[in-house]
Amino acid sequence: MSTVLEFFLKGEARQVAGLDTTLTLLDYLRDHCNLTGTKEGCNEGDCGACTVLLGHYEPLSEEVRYRAVNACITLLPAVHRHWVVTVEDLGDGPDNLHPVQDAMVRRHGSQCGFCTPGFVMSLAALHLDAASPDQAETYIAGNLCRCTGYGPILEAAKDSAEAPRHPAFTAKEHAAAQWFRSLSLDTGLFYEREGDRYDAPVSLKALLQARKDDPDAVLVAGTTELGLWVNKDLKDYPSLISTTRVPEMTAVTFLVDGTLSIGGAATYEQAWPLLRQVIPEGQDWFDRFASKQIRQQATIGGNVVNASPIGDGPPVLLALNASVKLSSISGERLVPLTDFFTGYKQTALASDEVLTAIHIPPRENDRQFAALKVSKRKDQDISAVMAVFSWRLENGRFRDVRIAFGGMSATPMVAQNTNAALEGKDASASAVEAALTALSEDFSPIDDLRASAWYRTTVAHNLLDAALREAIDSATQQHEEAPA
């Protein structure tokens, strides 16, 4: 077990000890390394000015893979055994620019220039992924620019898409790969400073033991939420346990019975390739979940255990009839997600338990599904209402109806009365009426700074009304098309 942080930065291996356990990567870069190219815009992961890339090594393909993250809400211990790529690394200075940087200059992609390093890093991620420039909006959805109106930045993405990698970057990547290969086996991290600790075990058993031994410790994965408490509430965290180094925790697999099992510390981006197979209709929901930087850090498990009423993940999982696997050193149990949320930010998780997996049962062939997000801004916004509609139509009747909402009550919640009102009913106008009446019994949302109760209620009704009518239309059509 390592008690020292090891990572690769500025072309060299670094070993760090003795710094705060909650020091953010951004503050480390700026205040300790004088790498001031990475900027602080909001210090809460919403503006992307601090975007850096974290490189890790894929032993099978022998490649370095990158993910863009917000350095402001990434704790330094989380970069253990990573290559931290900053804007200074891409090319070889202002006179020898990386293709992305060069395109940004030529297209006037910078005006005030403050957001620019963050954009450059997000576009560099696109370039390294060899993704289509059509994806540029997705790659930069987590970067805010107040000057340009974004057009020149999108043009720069197009211009640089086909360009070869910069030789200076390739040389650094080569050095980083050598460093990765020189690392000994990961036996976990136990990082301490003046009694504060950051414990990142690599075995599930060690994780569960640590959880039992220190019930007051806070479990962390992507720290996209905890980062805010550190930066904004200035909270101290004497004991943190990271779940992300345990392979089982990040595994995403189909079990033999077809159940999709998503490890408790799998990020949204890690989970999506398989989750998409279950809900291809969820692409828009996925793309609009926070930003790429956040999706590459934030875990679905974290979205569930923090039990926020406005998380976008839980309503989808509720509608998919998901269960959560809660494990402790003395055993494990599977709890239906409907029973997991017990109140505002309250859950059934015991103090010695860890959410180790989310189980999504196989989807029936005839199940219809839609996840509709309503927010002030299309991308990277928190929902006013998250509506998820899911049912089967069997001989023109609604079956196994699972409608769930976020933003409508103190917890993410299934619409019990609505579900009951539709269950077994003929797909007809009267069913719609009954469902809409029942919906009013299910929820009495609140006014807040995102939306009024009136708006939430109206939108929920409008969306359900439209979804049901569409389902009825298609059922009628099918019925008419069916051979007599």
Next chain:
Amino acid sequence: MTRHVVHKSHPHDSGPLHVTGAAPYVDDLPTPSNALHACFGLAPVGRSVIESLDLSAVWAAPGVVDVIQAADIPGENNAGPVVHDEPLLAEDDILFPGQALFCVLAETRLQARKAARLFVLKARELPALTTVDEAVEANAFLHDPLVFQRGTVSTAIENADHSMASRLYIGGQEHFYLEGQGSLALPSADGLHVISSTQHPSEIQDLIADALNMSAAEVTVEVRRMGGAFGGKETQAAPLSVIAALGAQRTGRAVRFRLDRDDDFILTGKRHDFRADIRVGFDAEGMIKGVDGLLASRCGYGHDLSRAINDRAMFHADNGYFYPELELTSLRTRTDTVSNTAFRGFGGPQGMMLAERVVDLVAASVQRDPLDVRLANLYGEGERGVTPFGMQVEDNILPQLMPELAKTSDYRARRAAIIDANAAAGRSPIRRGIALTPVRFGISFTTSFLNQAGALINIYKDGSVLLNHGGTEMGQGLFVKVAQVTAEVLGVALEDVKISSTRTDKVPNTSATAASSGSDLNGWAAKLAALKLRGRLSEFWRTAKGIDGELTFANRRVHSPDGQSWPFAEVVRAAYLGRVSLSATGYYRTPKIDWDAATGQGRPFLYFAYGAAVSEVEIDTLTGANRVVRADILHDVGRSLNPDIDHGQIEGGFVQGMGWLTMEELVYSARGEVLTHAPSTYKIPCASDRPDDLRINLFDNDNTEDTIFKSKAVGEPPLMLAISVHSALAHAVSSFSPVGRWPELDAPATAEEILRTIAQEQAAAS
């Protein structure tokens, strides 16, 4: 005349530094290792009387070196630029929620931030006025109303064929410059050197001198670049710069002061929110006969620049339209909220919103295409060319510009198709809308004495040129433009002109870089300095070489009329040896302007900048979600100094204006706290909000006034092109309205506001 450097596109001078992270902003500068970090303690209550403020825990916190309160300020406790009513730190009262009570200096920024929360405040909270409506009701005003009057409006409206009335709420806007407010104060034996992220170094210099009982000559304020400003660093950079300076004076150590984003939202002013009340009389053709308008704004607790901002709202309450008879009244309400401030457009956008609502109302009522009503009511010649404040409009190009845009954007056919599609929408939740709106924006500071600028140009013996002027760079491309002017006049290459930071010890007594005036004022000042130097070099060289006639300077060479030429650097070197001064200042003041605030009459502007936009939008009537499908812009920048830079200002201004009018919503608590104080809750446009199809063109013309190389200002005017988006959204909503009615869609037209307005129109129709 052939131009070599101006009228051509050059990238931003700092572009390569921006993209590599090598362009330093205030907080990136290396500082002495013993530098202290500052943090304000913010009032957790609204308007209150302070009963006690216990700072013992703050003093005792780890790393704390000093705690500054109002009584510790040796000079004046003031950040107010015009009226001295905005204390740097609270005295006996708390004037708005979040006001700075004290400032901690500590060894690390985290220590300062933690310590700043450890105070114990006992305060008696008083009833607070927090909205325009409450303040109007309570007759709470910062100063007297401004009224523009012509004819007898009530009679004009009564006698008109038709009349309409409407009320419009226009929300404020947070600047959300990506670089928050920041300052660094460095003490030295010679005085103080303060590096600040500010649009107005001279004012900060004065405020520091006043607060610290120093002379202005002992204080140097410097700014190399800002990470965006948009008006938000005109006056709002002052408090932390002054307090950082005081901290440096008290401790003898450098002080770094950077606001956390949430504190920045809470402490600094925003665009004024307004209520506009409208009555308009018009004839059956839609010709306006009289407009009775009220513009009431929320100024907050202090004056700041509110007088001039509200004046400008009045100057633009007609936008491009002639109101034969009118009464326009401006109320400047005092509320117990943060003091609102300059923001790109400076009140003009809110005034224009009134004007565009007027024409939309008229067009709906007479059932004509709003574009025809707009064209019919544009300013004309003679009597029809006189503004409400008595200025003759001499440069009106809207009668040419708007039809040109209507044609290139295919406005008429698209509007017809949209109306048909909406009528045939059936159960589809999608409705579309389209609008073409103009912009006519007055250029000059309306506070006339501010229309002056200075520049300093040094030529060194090797022929290199160092340029300095009073303007500040906030991303708008001012530095490259002024360098282009300098290079053009001296006949050197753009890269020969070295741009340096703005410093009060180089060019004194500058005005804020604001009011879109940066290149107009500083470009001319630099040109005058360069002309002086060119004159000296010419005279010297003609004498030395015995040349008759004018020399020309181009392509790094000095050319005689007979076709001989010499390298610029050779001439410079010779001039030095010939004992010719190679340093010159330039000073410019805007001609012709003359505005009398007392009578409300005069010529506040040298000229107007024009433009127009067509926006097509789509709304989802299930949720109110909306997007701009296409926008076409034709904008007037005169003879552009740098077309690509101007293009960038237009596009960026348009998107920022879209944000203001569609999604950027400031929500306040009942006691006046800003609840949306971070980007998690305050949403500015991101990449996917940009119109799917955005076409921007520059209108081909010269400025008729003698501006710098016949260019026009471009900073603010394009923001108001986005009013077309708001009008188009209202058009989409109006597909639910009864005939002759126009929806009272407020701004921002959030999804919720759109849904609310649809419900209102449906109710009116049933």
